[in-house]
Amino acid sequence: LGLRSDLIVAKAHWVTPVIEPRRYDTWFFAALMPPFQVADGETTEADQAGWVVPEELLREYAAGSALMLPPTVICVEEIREAPSAADFVVHSPSLPLVMPEVVAGPSGAAMEIVER
Template identity: 50%
Template sequence: MAGLEGRTTAPPEPRLASTVMLVRDGSDCPVEVFMLRRVPTMEFAPSMWVFPGGGVDARDATPDLPWAGPSPSAWAERLGTDEVVAQELVIAAVREVFEECGVLLAGPDASTVVGDVSGEQWQAERAALLSKEQSFAELLVRRSLVLRSDLLTLRDHWLTPEFEPKRYDTYFFAALMPDGQVADDATTEADIAVWVTPKVLLAQVDSGKARMFPPTIVNVEHVADATSAAAYVATRAAVVRVMPEAVRNEAGEVVLRAHLADAQG
């Protein structure tokens, strides 16, 4: 294990990934966040509570995708990467949240967001994305829509520890739940997909009734501290990439310690 016994082989290369914290004002708490509990048969993160998201797909590399909001160059500066990767990460974020919970961060123009996308035709669009029969760019062009990159805010950046067999370089985005849309539980990757009260879910993790990875816990804690959904999404702070590493504490127990890899503006 890296950080303890060392490793004899190079750590696996991390896959770029995007995840989105959809938030809305809550009835019993200031802010609710939409989360999924992955089915127990999943190879990666079985039974874990996660935000909608996933790895960058080859078809996310679409430079001519209809786009509104901060440009790929502006996102590159914010994400600490180049324009090509920045665009792929933003596209992956918007694509994944549509595939997994039916929320589409796009509109006819730069100032509007599409309304209800829960009908059968939209379900067919999601299925075609999941089966890779179409790219997200093709969907937008056919529907005369533009991706609204301004609806996303970068919140966090985590790198899977080097000792893990499957690694992700994950960017955490936040977005307000669009008016007129409904986040659903149609994904086959989760057995539960619901709006959660952050402090309730955190208490379930503490009691052992629920499971989350450390990056998810940290970000749910941030949502729990927010005063409103709009304030949470509007907050922009310096983001530092974090990579946990396994170490032994004074009692000899193996624990994860956060290592700050680098900072982004």
């Protein structure tokens, strides 16, 4: 893929909770694919790549047949809510830093999503 930085929009910024021994500062980006561009899915970041409708991916996740971490799940949920891909890319609300925190839940420790 050719990189067109003028077409890329930052959509989310997550940092691993403070309690984790290995921490990550992760950004999620979105872009519309230019005409005639071909996505090849070649990456070392995933074991598979392909096109899928957000609702289908979320069903697979709920059934346990698709693995995603919470930041990715929330991003896919946001894509699902958009009327179109163009609307998702164009609509850029403020971009808070999201850093989950451990809190006391009814069944013990739980993660709470905190925007900063």
